[in-house]
Amino acid sequence: MTVTVDWYLILAAVLFVIGAAGLLVRRNAIVMFMSIELMLNAVNLTFVSVGRELRDLTGQFAVFFVLVVAAAEVVVGLAIIVSIFRTRATASVDELSEMKG
Amino acid sequence: MTELVLFFIFGALALVGGLTVVAARNPVHSAMGLMLTLFSLAVFYVVQAAHFVAAVQVIVYAGAVMTLFLFVIMLIGVDKAENLSETIRLQRPLVVLVGLTVVVVGVFVAVGGRFAWITGVVGAGPEVNGTAEAIGDDLFTTWLLPFEATSLLLIIASAGALALAFFRPRRREGKEEGAP
Numbered sequence: 151m152t153v154t155v156d157w158y159l160i161l162a163a164v165l166f167v168i169g170a171a172g173l174l175v176r177r178n179a180i181v182m183f184m185s186i187e188l189m190l191n192a193v194n195l196t197f198v199s200v201g202r203e204l205r206d207l208t209g210q211f212a213v214f215f216v217l218v219v220a221a222a223e224v225v226v227g228l229a230i231i232v233s234i235f236r237t238r239a240t241a242s243v244d245e246l247s248e249m250k251g
Numbered sequence: 252m253t254e255l256v257l258f259f260i261f262g263a264l265a266l267v268g269g270l271t272v273v274a275a276r277n278p279v280h281s282a283m284g285l286m287l288t289l290f291s292l293a294v295f296y297v298v299q300a301a302h303f304v305a306a307v308q309v310i311v312y313a314g315a316v317m318t319l320f321l322f323v324i325m326l327i328g329v330d331k332a333e334n335l336s337e338t339i340r341l342q343r344p345l346v347v348l349v350g351l352t353v354v355v356v357g358v359f360v361a362v363g364g365r366f367a368w369i370t371g372v373v374g375a376g377p378e379v380n381g382t383a384e385a386i387g388d389d390l391f392t393t394w395l396l397p398f399e400a401t402s403l404l405l406i407i408a409s410a411g412a413l414a415l416a417f418f419r420p421r422r423r424e425g426k427e428e429g430a431p
Contacts, residue, residue, distance in 0.1 A: 151255060152254070152255065153254045153255055153258045157258060157262075158258075158295065158299075159357065159360075160354075160357065160358055161262050161265065161266075162357075163353065163354050163357030163358065164266065164269075164354055165265060165266070165269050165288070166353070166357075167350040167351075167353050167354050168266070168269040168270060168272075168273055168350075169269065169272075169273075170346075170349075170350065170353070171273060171346045171347075171350050172272055172273035174342065174346045175273070175342070175343060175346060176273065178278060180278050180281075180320065180323060180324060180327075181272070181273075181278055181281050183320070184272050184281050184282065184285045184320065185272060185273065187285060187312075187316070188269055188272055188285060188288060191288065191289060191292055191312075194292070194304075194308075195292055195295060198295070198296055198299050198301045198304060199295075199299060201301075201379060202299045202300065202301075202378070202379055205375060205376045205377065205378065205379055206379065207379050207381060207385060207386070207389060210301050210303070210304050210379075210381045210386065211386075211389065211390065211394055211397075213301070213304050214304065214307065214386070214390070215397060215401060217307060217308070217311055217312070218401040218404065218405065219401075219404065220312075220316070221311055221315065221316060221405070221408075222404050222405055222407075222408035223408075224316050224319060224320070225319070225408045225409065225411075225412045226408050226411050226412055226415070228319060228320070228323045228412075229411070229412040229415040229416055230415060231323060231327070232323060232326060232327065232415075232416065233415050233416070235326075235327040241327055
């Protein structure tokens, strides 16, 4: 029995769904952010596995750029969470309903 | 054989880490779970000959990003009193339903499709070997423009984070001190 690319893809799909479920169910902004990171990492695993299957290095460049964008996103997102916390003293996204229609 | 053993050990660890992220009450435990998942994925990258990506994964994600997360958790405190009541009706059953659908479709595509219908390419040629040299060769020729764009993105992000941290929000008028 050898590990084929399918196995990695299935693992990545499951990880992605765990992340998506966390994003939908949790209310803490930081935990939601971590769920987003989980989803990004699942997609990265897909990129690397498919790139290996297709004998193409491009998948690894995609991972590289996703990583950079994720790092930038975390910096800005956490800064926003901190500045929200300074005014509202909460990290729960349900409290932030001022723009509710 | 080695790959099989590594897949089962670190696949299980990655799933445990992912579930910890979602299920843990304490955000610090969530962060630890995420770190476990990130390290397991780094192992998969090494197994799949993506050495440079694995190194970057450990340094940037498990190192820098997770440190940032832990700093922010420390800064705003561990908020255990998270209200998990459903504000949208039937949200959780829907989450489970959508999740199962995505997994089933993903499995169908992965096992049934063999992605020949997406790309028309079936793996031919030598195995990829993502060493720093191979990555660098392409990164500074083919991918030069996206690479420079990421430098711009990082500068903008750090400037934005500085601006968010630097400008103190003005206290709103007409709201009393200490009012809820």
